Amino acid sequence: MDPSTVLPLLVLAAVLVAGSAGVDRALATRDGEGLFWVGFSAFLGVLLTAAWALAATSAASAAVGAVVVAGSIAASLWVGRRDRRRRRNRERQQLKAAVNATAARHREVLARWSAYELDPWLAAENPQLLDVRTPETRTFIRALKVAEQLRPEAGTAAEAAAYAEAVTTLEDSLRRAEAAADGGQAA
Structure with missing residues (x-):
């Protein structure tokens, strides 16, 4: 993999993790407006970081797509499981x-x-x-x-x-x- 692609992919993974943590925190505090803005910001961050990775090299499109899809699925499952656990506890x-x-x-x-x-x-x-x-x-x-x-x-x-x-x-x-x-x- 091209070294110029590694940095955008790492940033993309970090944006996915940070966005998931922000969404989880907003769900924990039951902050609807915060949830919207964190989710919107995370979406834009993933979108812009993926565009940056694709602009760095066209050979990375498969890797970028895989990171976006796998990371989004993992984040969704993680946030959903934590939210269900919080609801049961509540x-x-x-x-x-x-x-x-x-x-x-x-x-x-x-x-x-x-x-x-x-x-x-x-x-x-x-x-x-x-x-x-x-x-x-x-x-x-x-x-x-x-x-x-x-x-x-x-x-x-x-x-x-x-x-x-x-x-x-x-x-x-x-x-x-x-x-x-x-x-x-x-x-």
């Missing part, structure tokens, strides 16, 4: 945050309920809340079991949604049980 983090928020609501309901079980004064004031023969209390206990069974460890989005729905039902059933107990307080 989805996992969002799912984990949603489950943690739901679990916090669940713990709050359990703390409210535990107060009735552990505080003798509250138990004496609200005897219906501890009597499973009361329909509202029975409904609460069932909702409590369902929420406990649906608590996901890692889980999927569907499991997290089912858990969130169960905790919402649990919160509603405790509110109804408390409202029903207010009408039947001990004297």
Whole structure:
């Protein structure tokens, strides 16, 4: 290969690598405008560098074409794989945050309920809340079991949604049980 062709080919490879890294960085920061300008600049850089390599010698046209095609394919595969991995990680983090928020609501309901079980004064004031023969209390206990069974460890989005729905039902059933107990307080 002609030495005058080697420098343009090396610059072409460097432009492909730098363009790929810039596109990857713009995708990572979710910067749409930056993605456009980096992609556009990388495209122009590859185009101009390939034209320079072809102008240096006509014998290098096959090598230039091979570098452009192979480099573009490799860059596309690399950027795509990294972007998919980032998306999966972002989805996992969002799912984990949603489950943690739901679990916090669940713990709050359990703390409210535990107060009735552990505080003798509250138990004496609200005897219906501890009597499973009361329909509202029975409904609460069932909702409590369902929420406990649906608590996901890692889980999927569907499991997290089912858990969130169960905790919402649990919160509603405790509110109804408390409202029903207010009408039947001990004297």
